[in-house]
Amino acid sequence: MVIEKPWKRWVYFYIPLTVFLIGTLFPFYWMLITAIRPDAELYRSWRAVNNAPFWTLHPTLEHFRDLFEKTTFPHWLWNTFFIAVVSTGISLFCGLLAGYALARLKFPMAGALGTSIFVTYLVPPTLLFIPLADIIRNFQLGNTPWALILTYPTFLIPFCTWLLMGYFKTIPKELEECARIDGATRFGAMVRIIFPIAVPGILSAGIFAFTLSWNEFIYALVFLSSPERKTVPVGVVSEMIRGDIYFWGQLMAGALLGSIPVALVYSFFVEYYVTGLTGSVKG
Amino acid sequence: MGGRRAQEDLRVSVKKPIAGGTNGAVVVALPHPGTQRTRRLTRFLESERLLASLLLAPTVLLLGTFIAYPFVSGVWLSLSNTSVGNVGHFVGLKNFAKAWDDSIFQQAFRNTFFYTFWATIFKLALGMWLAMLLNRSFRGKRLVRASMLLPFIIPTVLSTFAWRWMFDPTFSVLNWLLFRTGFIVNKIPFLSDGVYGMWCAIAVNTWRGMPFFAITLLAGLQTINPDLHEAASLDGANGWQRFWHVTWPLLKPVTLVVVVFSIIQTFSDFQLIYVLTGGGPANATHLLATYAYQVGVATGLLGEGAAISLFMLPVLFVVVWVQLRYLRRLEGA
Numbered sequence: 384m385v386i387e388k389p390w391k392r393w394v395y396f397y398i399p400l401t402v403f404l405i406g407t408l409f410p411f412y413w414m415l416i417t418a419i420r421p422d423a424e425l426y427r428s429w430r431a432v433n434n435a436p437f438w439t440l441h442p443t444l445e446h447f448r449d450l451f452e453k454t455t456f457p458h459w460l461w462n463t464f465f466i467a468v469v470s471t472g473i474s475l476f477c478g479l480l481a482g483y484a485l486a487r488l489k490f491p492m493a494g495a496l497g498t499s500i501f502v503t504y505l506v507p508p509t510l511l512f513i514p515l516a517d518i519i520r521n522f523q524l525g526n527t528p529w530a531l532i533l534t535y536p537t538f539l540i541p542f543c544t545w546l547l548m549g550y551f552k553t554i555p556k557e558l559e560e561c562a563r564i565d566g567a568t569r570f571g572a573m574v575r576i577i578f579p580i581a582v583p584g585i586l587s588a589g590i591f592a593f594t595l596s597w598n599e600f601i602y603a604l605v606f607l608s609s610p611e612r613k614t615v616p617v618g619v620v621s622e623m624i625r626g627d628i629y630f631w632g633q634l635m636a637g638a639l640l641g642s643i644p645v646a647l648v649y650s651f652f653v654e655y656y657v658t659g660l661t662g663s664v665k666g
Numbered sequence: 667m668g669g670r671r672a673q674e675d676l677r678v679s680v681k682k683p684i685a686g687g688t689n690g691a692v693v694v695a696l697p698h699p700g701t702q703r704t705r706r707l708t709r710f711l712e713s714e715r716l717l718a719s720l721l722l723a724p725t726v727l728l729l730g731t732f733i734a735y736p737f738v739s740g741v742w743l744s745l746s747n748t749s750v751g752n753v754g755h756f757v758g759l760k761n762f763a764k765a766w767d768d769s770i771f772q773q774a775f776r777n778t779f780f781y782t783f784w785a786t787i788f789k790l791a792l793g794m795w796l797a798m799l800l801n802r803s804f805r806g807k808r809l810v811r812a813s814m815l816l817p818f819i820i821p822t823v824l825s826t827f828a829w830r831w832m833f834d835p836t837f838s839v840l841n842w843l844l845f846r847t848g849f850i851v852n853k854i855p856f857l858s859d860g861v862y863g864m865w866c867a868i869a870v871n872t873w874r875g876m877p878f879f880a881i882t883l884l885a886g887l888q889t890i891n892p893d894l895h896e897a898a899s900l901d902g903a904n905g906w907q908r909f910w911h912v913t914w915p916l917l918k919p920v921t922l923v924v925v926v927f928s929i930i931q932t933f934s935d936f937q938l939i940y941v942l943t944g945g946g947p948a949n950a951t952h953l954l955a956t957y958a959y960q961v962g963v964a965t966g967l968l969g970e971g972a973a974i975s976l977f978m979l980p981v982l983f984v985v986v987w988v989q990l991r992y993l994r995r996l997e998g999a
Contacts (some may be wrong), residue, residue: 510976
């Protein structure tokens, strides 16, 4: 590569990268420090002399305790997890089959169908949430996890299909042909030969879909109403602000705990996630 | 049927002589064993058409019920005066006309464009810069890259709360920081002023979406052969020229796709504004989605709310059209 002087490396590389890193991570640090700071320290005016906001000498877990004792936070955590896992499962199943069909099989309308699945991928949930709320009510699904389990796939399936279709296309056709010559049916070849090879692709799609469902907000906000049925994002928004009063310690404790599962999943599968992410736009 | 498939197999094996000779001979000598089975299911699954329709059925069913049907139903709602608990009747374009004359709607409409435009510009510029930084080799690169993506992973609502707390009118750490370092004397009204509020929302959106740009652009950058840069710098091109004449032309396709995705996401954004400002102060920071929510769900005027969210459609349509055209061109090439 191009050789450069040390000072240039500092000015053009280390300093900007550090600024980026601090800017990216500071809000999370702030979440953590707020969550463990006692109330007495939390509510000091921004101009108070004794204000030392970047650290605390009296860390406390009282906000976490309140979170578990005064709210239904554990329920939210479980709901979010359950809904994310089931809707990801459904989406992977549908995406796997549809992706295979679109990548490998010849049938009339294949192109049109592929395009329309791609278009649904670009339909944002905020365009449809009002009529969808009506439909959910008519199906008697309001305020049940099924309202979300059935609607999350609308933005997950197109993504999974698109990603897996791209993946299937990279698997040489000859593998399947060989299996079929050896007596496998088309369906058998698909399930026993192609799907196992596609495991990395499935994992990428699954991780990405899981984080998307964990992140979803507007459907959960509109379709769920009783406190113990809510997901973490909605619960934190609607149950932790009483009137105009924000319980910032609890809020940040909830935000932190609500972020940890998805951050953990992500940290174990960073590479798969990145593949899913870049695949989500390249197709 | 079996004959045709055997031909196909033969063709494949002729094309690929490595896998070839023996396989081809086997195919010709023995007809496909699958065709000899008489079980109905097997035969059923051997037909590409039937198999395809079977494989696509769950997807089409789900997307049809929860995308196509709500879409049609949304168009109907927007043309009716339905409200919660009230079956409405057809009122034509009245909801659209009413929204168009509504000053809050006009503000929300302008805001949506303003927000999308600036947030996308910032995300692209900063994301490109970050991608270039991450494209160099340095110690701890994987860790840095992984932590840069965190804003994109963590649920937006939760991280936006952290921002809201940082922008708090009384306890803002940012005000404290700026005050202590001598940049300000009086506090900045981050979220209590409409103009500041909009820029704060743009800043948070940029913070959240920039990693997506950076990582996808990084993936694009990694496909660029470093020899090209070497050659350009031997020819005397400086850093900027190398970017403009080597990197950018090669990165343009992936950039376009990322920008299109980001425009759709930003234009239809809801959660960030809902948590950060709730559309306030005095409805100054509403976007189309948050205003549609306020009218359609909070107030219960389903018809009017549906009409407001349908105002997003033309823009989304144009963006999707650009995307599809672009994909076609890629496939054609």
